[in-house]
Amino acid sequence: xxxxxxxxxxxxxxxxxxxxxxxxxxxxxxxxxxxxxxxxxxxxxxxxxxxxxxxxxxxxxxxxxxxxxxxxxxxxxxxxxxxxxxxxxx
Amino acid sequence: xxxxxxxxxxxxxxxxxxxxxxxxxxxxxxxxxxxxxxxxxxxxxxxxxxxxxxxxxxxxxxxxxxxxxxxxxxxxxxxxxxxxxxxxxxxxxxxxxxxxxxxxxxxxxxxxxxxxxxxxxxxxxxxxxxxxxxxxxxxxxxxxxxxxxxxxxxxxxxxxxxxxxxxxxxxxxxxxxxxxxxxxxxxxxxxxxxxxxxxxxxxxxxxxxxxxxxxxxxxxxxxxxxxxxxxxxxxxxxxxxxxxxxxxxxxxxxxxxxxxxxxxxxxxxxxxxxxxxxxxxxxxxxxxxxxxxxxxxxxxxxxxxxxxxxxxxxxxxxxxxxxxxxxxxxxxxxxxxxxxxxxxxxxxxxxxxxxxxxxxxxxxxxxxxxxxxxxxxxxxxxxxxxxxxxxxxxxxxxxxxxxxxxxxxxxxxxxxxxxxxxxxxxxxxxxxxxxxxxxxxxxxxxxxxxxxxxxxxxxxxxxxxxxxxxxxxxxxxxxxxxxxxxxxxxxxxxxxxxxxxxxxxxxxxxxxxxxxxxxxxxxxxxxxxxxxxxxxxxxxxxxxxxxxxxxxxxxxxxxxxxxxxxxx
Numbered sequence: 001x002x003x004x005x006x007x008x009x010x011x012x013x014x015x016x017x018x019x020x021x022x023x024x025x026x027x028x029x030x031x032x033x034x035x036x037x038x039x040x041x042x043x044x045x046x047x048x049x050x051x052x053x054x055x056x057x058x059x060x061x062x063x064x065x066x067x068x069x070x071x072x073x074x075x076x077x078x079x080x081x082x083x084x085x086x087x088x089x090x
Numbered sequence: 091x092x093x094x095x096x097x098x099x100x101x102x103x104x105x106x107x108x109x110x111x112x113x114x115x116x117x118x119x120x121x122x123x124x125x126x127x128x129x130x131x132x133x134x135x136x137x138x139x140x141x142x143x144x145x146x147x148x149x150x151x152x153x154x155x156x157x158x159x160x161x162x163x164x165x166x167x168x169x170x171x172x173x174x175x176x177x178x179x180x181x182x183x184x185x186x187x188x189x190x191x192x193x194x195x196x197x198x199x200x201x202x203x204x205x206x207x208x209x210x211x212x213x214x215x216x217x218x219x220x221x222x223x224x225x226x227x228x229x230x231x232x233x234x235x236x237x238x239x240x241x242x243x244x245x246x247x248x249x250x251x252x253x254x255x256x257x258x259x260x261x262x263x264x265x266x267x268x269x270x271x272x273x274x275x276x277x278x279x280x281x282x283x284x285x286x287x288x289x290x291x292x293x294x295x296x297x298x299x300x301x302x303x304x305x306x307x308x309x310x311x312x313x314x315x316x317x318x319x320x321x322x323x324x325x326x327x328x329x330x331x332x333x334x335x336x337x338x339x340x341x342x343x344x345x346x347x348x349x350x351x352x353x354x355x356x357x358x359x360x361x362x363x364x365x366x367x368x369x370x371x372x373x374x375x376x377x378x379x380x381x382x383x384x385x386x387x388x389x390x391x392x393x394x395x396x397x398x399x400x401x402x403x404x405x406x407x408x409x410x411x412x413x414x415x416x417x418x419x420x421x422x423x424x425x426x427x428x429x430x431x432x433x434x435x436x437x438x439x440x441x442x443x444x445x446x447x448x449x450x451x452x453x454x455x456x457x458x459x460x461x462x463x464x465x466x467x468x469x470x471x472x473x474x475x476x477x478x479x480x481x482x483x484x485x486x487x488x489x490x491x492x493x494x495x496x497x498x499x500x501x502x503x504x505x506x507x508x509x510x511x512x513x514x515x516x517x518x519x520x521x522x523x524x525x526x527x528x529x530x531x532x533x534x535x536x537x538x539x540x541x542x543x544x545x546x547x548x549x550x551x552x553x554x555x556x557x558x559x560x561x562x563x564x565x566x567x568x569x570x571x572x573x574x575x576x577x578x579x580x581x582x583x584x585x586x587x588x589x590x591x592x593x594x595x596x597x598x599x600x601x602x603x604x605x606x607x608x609x610x611x612x613x614x615x616x617x618x619x620x621x622x623x624x625x626x627x628x629x630x631x632x633x634x635x636x637x638x639x640x641x642x643x644x645x646x647x648x649x650x651x652x653x654x655x656x657x658x
Contacts, residue, residue, distance in 0.1 A: 011473060016162050016216070020165045023165075023169075024165065027170060043170075045171075048169050051210060051213060052202065052210075054205055054206075054207050056207070057473060058472065
């Protein structure tokens with residue numbers, strides 16, 4: 001199991017469009033993934049659950065991956081977040 | 091002819107002036123035939139669901155070239171959690187496909203509707219829109235049947251609806267629509283977005299409007315006055331058409347003059363910024379073409395609250411300001427005092443509130459409140475170009491103390507690992523005689539000056555303009571005030587920092603030329619005045635304006651000042 005904290009940087013946070021992109025990437029990972037924000041834990045493979053976490057720009061979230069490909073999957077997810085999830089951060 | 095009535099509206103989601111014929115958009119409610127199935131039907135229902143999903147995805151994909159919200163719909167329809175819940179409802183709860191979809195959609199739309207974020211609440215509309223589409227497909231209805239336009243008349247239509255989803259508006263003939271009024275919805279909702287993109291007015295959250303308007307009745311939407319006028323009489327129609335025309339002329343002018351930067355005749359760029367008292371003002375400033383926000387007042391956060399606003403509450407507001415206007419925004423730290431009471435913090439009554447416990451003096455003596463304030467600004471600075479400005483500075487020690495607290499906040503945020511703007515610029519308002527006299531010294535210790543002419547005038551001239559007997563003595567054109575302004579600008583420039591002005595004087599047409607002559611770098615005025623001040627600057631020659639400012643040196647009478655102003 002791999003855990004990592006990361007700060008969401010794209011400006012609208014996990015709004016519909018970025019949540020869609022992120023959940024597609026998460027769905028492509030073989031690991032079981034959890035996204036933890038505050039006292040909420042959601043499965044980021046669903047756009048709806050992801051949006052329900054209400055993640056805003058500047059929020060810190062924690063990702064937990066478990067499974068054989070946990071390390072690689074974590075890197076994929078972190079890279080996606082750091083790339084701004086389709087939003088230019090000017 | 092029905093009686094004319096006027097409805098005041100609170101939420102203008104898109105500005106504009108329109109007159110047209112009401113069209114009530116009332117779509118049929120779809121309800122699932124509630125049915126519990128026998129276990130041998132499960133496979134069949136699952137197959138029907140997958141078929142409906144495929145059809146829905148194909149439908150929205152074909153619409154995605156018209157509006158990119160439909161691209162996201164394709165993903166939402168196939169969402170992992172939605173699919174899982176529908177399939178679970180069919181397999182384990184033995185619900186038929188329609189009921190399973192209806193229940194799952196309700197679960198997720200309720201989940202989003204309960205969130206405390208307006209944007210996310212609006213997404214509940216999208217979820218219901220998808221549910222409506224799936225149910226239509228399952229019941230064999232055509233969700234894309236075009237909306238019949240009442241009477242097929244050529245008059246522009248004002249659409250009246252409970253709420254409108256992307257699937258509703260996509261099938262409307264946009265060329266006929268002049269405005270929208272909805273009972274639900276907010277300023278981040280679909281109606282708001284589509285109306286703004288079409289450049290037509292939209293009022294949202296107008297509860298009960300569907301009961302007040304009849305199909306085909308005449309409706310006026312006036313965003314300037316924030317009114318809906320039902321069944322306007324002939325006089326009102328005439329008057330409105332005049333107002334509409336003037337508004338449109340003004341919009342054209344604004345667009346023409348406002349957006350472009352202002353250069354003097356001889357090519358010197360001068361920045362014209364806007365003052366703002368809330369986030370809406372910031373958005374408005376962007377529309378008027380302001381070069382930034384020269385004064386963002388933070389008082390509203392404190393006055394409209396029941397408690398000292400928390401760091402998160404303030405952060406959300408400053409961040410929204412920062413991201414909604416990608417230009418420099420100068421945030422003035424709390425400027426309250428004995429003349430403005432806070433509902434949750436009574437100030438002791440003072441004999442002389444303007445000489446009393448106010449502005450930076452309060453901040454320095456209530457450090458936890460000040461730190462909350464600064465931390466929120468620092469964090470929001472990460473998302474845009476924010477600057478901090480301290481009001482009412484009289485002595486160097488106040489600046490040092492405020493900056494020490496600012497550094498403490500930075501150290502705390504760094505230790506907590508929260509992102510913030512480490513290099514945020516810090517400036518001061520020059521609005522007290524003490525700060526004017528020490529301006530050369532202050533200039534070496536701050537990043538910018540901003541001249542607050544309202545307080546500066548009253549302090550230099552010792553005049554309370556709220557006092558009728560002396561209000562006539564309040565005069566920013568007084569030679570002592572003008573010389574103070576000139577002194578401040580020169581002091582700033584000698585240390586290489588920019589000097590702005592955010593008081594009412596910055597918007598005074600008669601002063602513009604003299605101020606440009608003195609070398610003022612930034613004018614910060616009400617958003618609506620930005621285009622006009624820019625236009626004024628474009629007709630000024632710096633060389634001539636400098637000469638006027640130089641004349642001021644030997645000038646000590648009002649008559650002499652008046653002559654300089656009259657000649658300019």
